[in-house]
Amino acid sequence: MTDTVPSNGSSDPQPAFNLQNPVIETEGLAKLDTILDQIAAFNPVSAPNELTGNPDEPRNFDPKLYLKNITHIKENEWVLVRLPSQGSKLVELKKDRVVSLGKFGNFQVNQILGYKFGQTFEVMDNDNVKPVDGRPVFDEISASIGGGGDDEEEEEEEEEIEVEQQQQQQKQQGKQQANENQEIANQLQNSADQTNKDKADIIEKLMKFSEDNSNLVDLGAKVQTLSTLEIEAMKKQSYSSETGRKIIESIINQHGNFDKKTKYSQAKYLRRKREKYSRFFIIEYISAKELLNYYIDNKDIRKSLDLSEESMAYILNLANVRPGGRYLIMDESLGLLTYCMLERMNGQGEIVVVSENEHVNLTALERYSNYPPVYINKMVKTIDFLQFISPIDDILASDEACAFFKPLPKDEVDKLSKTKKARYVKKFSNYSDLIKILKTCKSGNFDGLILLTTLYIPSVLESLIGKVGGSRSVVIYSQFKELLVETFHAIANQNIPILGASVYETRARSYQAVPGKIHPVMTSRGGGGYVMWGTRVFQLEKVEAVGKGNKKKKQKMESSP
Amino acid sequence: MSFKNYKDFIEEGDLVFAWISRGMIKPIHVDSTQCLNTRYGTFNHSSMVGQRYGSQIASKTGYGFIYLLHPTPELWTVSLPHRTQIVYSPDSSYITQKLNILPGSRVIEAGTGSGSFTHSLSRTISDTGKLFTYEFHEVRYQKALEEFQDHGLKNLQLTHRDVCKNGFEIEGEVINANAIFLDLPAPWSAIPNLDKVINKGMKTTICCFSPCIEQVEKTIHELHKQNWTSIETVEINHRKWESHKNMVRKLDDVIARLKDIQQRKREGVEKLRKARDERLNKRPAEEEMENDDGEKKVKTQNNYKKDVNVEKSQSFNPFGKGLRIKQGDPNFEWKNVSKDESEIKSHTSFLTFAFKLPEF
Numbered sequence: 001m002t003d004t005v006p007s008n009g010s011s012d013p014q015p016a017f018n019l020q021n022p023v024i025e026t027e028g029l030a031k032l033d034t035i036l037d038q039i040a041a042f043n044p045v046s047a048p049n050e051l052t053g054n055p056d057e058p059r060n061f062d063p064k065l066y067l068k069n070i071t072h073i074k075e076n077e078w079v080l081v082r083l084p085s086q087g088s089k090l091v092e093l094k095k096d097r098v099v100s101l102g103k104f105g106n107f108q109v110n111q112i113l114g115y116k117f118g119q120t121f122e123v124m125d126n127d128n129v130k131p132v133d134g135r136p137v138f139d140e141i142s143a144s145i146g147g148g149g150d151d152e153e154e155e156e157e158e159e160e161i162e163v164e165q166q167q168q169q170q171k172q173q174g175k176q177q178a179n180e181n182q183e184i185a186n187q188l189q190n191s192a193d194q195t196n197k198d199k200a201d202i203i204e205k206l207m208k209f210s211e212d213n214s215n216l217v218d219l220g221a222k223v224q225t226l227s228t229l230e231i232e233a234m235k236k237q238s239y240s241s242e243t244g245r246k247i248i249e250s251i252i253n254q255h256g257n258f259d260k261k262t263k264y265s266q267a268k269y270l271r272r273k274r275e276k277y278s279r280f281f282i283i284e285y286i287s288a289k290e291l292l293n294y295y296i297d298n299k300d301i302r303k304s305l306d307l308s309e310e311s312m313a314y315i316l317n318l319a320n321v322r323p324g325g326r327y328l329i330m331d332e333s334l335g336l337l338t339y340c341m342l343e344r345m346n347g348q349g350e351i352v353v354v355s356e357n358e359h360v361n362l363t364a365l366e367r368y369s370n371y372p373p374v375y376i377n378k379m380v381k382t383i384d385f386l387q388f389i390s391p392i393d394d395i396l397a398s399d400e401a402c403a404f405f406k407p408l409p410k411d412e413v414d415k416l417s418k419t420k421k422a423r424y425v426k427k428f429s430n431y432s433d434l435i436k437i438l439k440t441c442k443s444g445n446f447d448g449l450i451l452l453t454t455l456y457i458p459s460v461l462e463s464l465i466g467k468v469g470g471s472r473s474v475v476i477y478s479q480f481k482e483l484l485v486e487t488f489h490a491i492a493n494q495n496i497p498i499l500g501a502s503v504y505e506t507r508a509r510s511y512q513a514v515p516g517k518i519h520p521v522m523t524s525r526g527g528g529g530y531v532m533w534g535t536r537v538f539q540l541e542k543v544e545a546v547g548k549g550n551k552k553k554k555q556k557m558e559s560s561p
Numbered sequence: 562m563s564f565k566n567y568k569d570f571i572e573e574g575d576l577v578f579a580w581i582s583r584g585m586i587k588p589i590h591v592d593s594t595q596c597l598n599t600r601y602g603t604f605n606h607s608s609m610v611g612q613r614y615g616s617q618i619a620s621k622t623g624y625g626f627i628y629l630l631h632p633t634p635e636l637w638t639v640s641l642p643h644r645t646q647i648v649y650s651p652d653s654s655y656i657t658q659k660l661n662i663l664p665g666s667r668v669i670e671a672g673t674g675s676g677s678f679t680h681s682l683s684r685t686i687s688d689t690g691k692l693f694t695y696e697f698h699e700v701r702y703q704k705a706l707e708e709f710q711d712h713g714l715k716n717l718q719l720t721h722r723d724v725c726k727n728g729f730e731i732e733g734e735v736i737n738a739n740a741i742f743l744d745l746p747a748p749w750s751a752i753p754n755l756d757k758v759i760n761k762g763m764k765t766t767i768c769c770f771s772p773c774i775e776q777v778e779k780t781i782h783e784l785h786k787q788n789w790t791s792i793e794t795v796e797i798n799h800r801k802w803e804s805h806k807n808m809v810r811k812l813d814d815v816i817a818r819l820k821d822i823q824q825r826k827r828e829g830v831e832k833l834r835k836a837r838d839e840r841l842n843k844r845p846a847e848e849e850m851e852n853d854d855g856e857k858k859v860k861t862q863n864n865y866k867k868d869v870n871v872e873k874s875q876s877f878n879p880f881g882k883g884l885r886i887k888q889g890d891p892n893f894e895w896k897n898v899s900k901d902e903s904e905i906k907s908h909t910s911f912l913t914f915a916f917k918l919p920e921f
Contacts, residue, residue, distance in 0.1 A: 470615025
């Protein structure tokens with residue numbers, strides 16, 4: 001008895017699945033059990049870790065021991081650095097290193113270790129940082145001050161300044177500017193003594209605002225009397241956050257039209273300046289949620305199949321992902337799906353990832369999740385389609401890891417030379433890994449099927465659905481609705497035992513959360529994909545629906561005399 | 562009979578979700594003395610015992626069937642008895658994700674309402690987490706209490722309380738919440754009470770769920786006032802797409818059909834003319850009689866109708882006009898298409914998120 005797909009095309013097509021019972025290769029499984037017994041008996045290393053064969057690992061591996069401490073910042077871990085620009089950066093905290101945040105300054109790793117995640121740091125001179133209360137900072141960069149740019153004239157003004165700045169920066173590379181720079185620096189030296197007076201001016205300026213923008217005339221770059229050269233010179237003075245503050249103050253002070261702006265417009269202007277010149281950062285723990293958003297914002301979103309946060313959330317709930325579950329999945333999102341699932345499973349249960357390649361690409365998970373490899377290996381099992389589909393005998397006869405390997409009794413292993421023994425132990429562990437995952441896959445009865453793939457879905461469903469337990473969720477994600485619609489029809493036409501499959505679309509629409517000015521934001525990201533959700537069932541061989549049955553019955557009664 | 566772990570076989574006393582038709586799921590407790598009556602037939606509970614979860618079973622008469630499904634929070638959401646407006650899966654899943662609710666999370670939910678989100682939260686936080694849920698309506702509280710016990714939700718504590726007036730504290734319990742969900746008419750009056758029950762050692766997240774924009778405005782004001790930061794408001798737009806097949810009707814066939822009709826008309830006119838000529842020539846007396854005799858007239862009409870039907874079946878009919886064609890009939894060409902439901906949930910509520918940083 002095999003679980004491979006029968007040939008199509010016969011006039012009376014056989015159902016592709018044993019609909020009444022789960023698909024199990026009984027004989028093959030018995031063989032695997034024998035081998036597993038052998039593996040246990042022949043294990044070459046005394047008191048090894050059940051997973052790695054490494055005696056240094058704890059014998060009774062408990063994934064819970066590897067659950068992450070997510071409260072404090074630790075060395076050698078990847079963290080997410082949130083920047084004033086609302087952007088973010090992934091950084092590995094190597095001890096004694098200095099991390100550069102580009103125009104936002106640098107920091108020494110040692111100075112941030114031990115603080116709680118979510119801590120805000122202010123950049124000081126010489127790569128030093130100071131922990132500060134993050135709330136005002138968060139408020140400043142928070143989208144609540146205004147996400148949508150609906151003041152057109154301001155946008156233009158902003159752009160002009162930016163262009164000029166770039167030109168100036170290029171010029172500045174020339175030495176002829178050296179004298180001018182010196183002059184400006186001198187001027188600044190003098191103005192620094194008048195800080196208090198400046199501050200008073202700014203406060204006065206901030207108090208004044210217009211009810212509307214009727215008096216606001218677009219002066220272009222002239223509106224700002226502070227030149228870009230002056231700003232650049234101030235920047236050069238130091239990298240500390242104090243400088244950033246001073247720059248912003250000067251910009252406001254020398255803005256010709258500031259008081260003609262409305263209160264909201266002023267706030268928006270200030271926010272933009274802060275995003276540019278502030279010098280602070282926030283260290284965040286890279287949760288699956290943060291990593292997903294980082295990939296959406298910073299990486300090529302097509303590589304994670306356009307998957308939005310809301311679609312991911314929907315998938316996780318519909319698939320009933322929870323501790324102790326056993327899930328069969330395809331993950332073409334670089335491991336983002338797997339990472340999200342691992343968080344929800346909390347060290348209990350397992351995920352089998354089937355892939356079209358011999359090695360599954362789970363880069364995002366492996367690189368940034370901070371889970372040790374031993375933890376990932378315990379929770380996540382990978383297998384390629386050939387191994388998944390082939391009958392057990394075929395794999396045992398031809399697969400690289402087991403066809404040419406024969407476990408040796410312990411005393412024979414002990415006779416091997418040191419290098420030979422090491423090689424043997426490695427091969428043994430590959431072998432036992434494969435047998436174990438084969439056992440898992442061939443036993444089937446998975447607690448859910450999640451497909452995040454670019455393969456033709458109906459073909460994938462045909463070979464995987466038999467391994468899904470009764471009444472468990474089947475959740476399929478695609479960037480394209482059409483592919484799911486086609487899958488819907490394939491389920492009906494090919495009698496794939498999935499009940500109530502429908503296609504869903506879920507989108508989060510953001511609002512500008514400013515009291516008095518609440519409205520949906522003007523632009524947002526497109527895409528986000530579509531989710532199909534159904535339930536694996538066991539269908540009866542012959543059953544008539546009520547309407548159909550009665551009709552036929554009636555016809556029969558009418559025709560018979 | 563528990564939501565917690567999947568079982569493979571149905572046993573006496575289990576909670577089973579009987580899937581009757583799309584959009585109709587009936588939760589039942591298996592009791593061999595009972596039977597389930599549906600418009601698709603009668604089903605003895607005793608025929609369910611021993612079946613695999615997910616099985617299709619036929620009714621007593623053999624016509625009509627249902628599926629026996631295992632309870633899950635998501636299926637519960639589409640089958641539960643509504644006591645209030647409920648939180649649906651697109652909203653609840655997004656809130657869970659945004660609030661970063663995971664196994665081990667300590668969550669506050671007010672109010673409990675119909676318990677839709679409660680089931681989902683209880684599943685996600687698992688045995689290591691704890692859910693504190695509050696309901697101020699006495700009858701709803703009682704119903705929810707029975708239901709949660711019945712469903713084996715053990716990682717939660719349901720309290721009968723108006724949290725706006727009396728706060729969240731529970732005697733003998735350190736709540737230490739790190740995620741808060743407020744589905745209240747006036748969330749702003751409950752927000753000041755939260756400081757006493759949140760975990761001050763870590764980032765605490767909140768979501769306020771309100772249908773009206775005026776409520777959102779008041780909520781934002783209060784969140785600011787109570788030192789919550791990074792306030793965001795979103796709305797979840799959700800759509801269910803139904804799959805259909807649309808017949809591919811090509812212009813070439815339209816032209817061919819029109820030509821066919823014209824030709825038939827010409828032939829028909831000639832045929833009629835011929836027939837009339839024959840009649841006029843052969844039996845002029847009978848024709849006159851027909852005009853006076855009603856019965857005969859009807860007969861003639863019937864004959865004519867029959868002729869048309871014969872003609873229809875012989876005519877070039879590429880799109881099956883006038884015939885009853887099922888979607889996907891293999892004699893025609895089809896395109897797979899989709900459209901949304903005729904009635905959509907275009908607004909559930911605004912979700913206002915914020916967080917509070919650990920104490921500095």
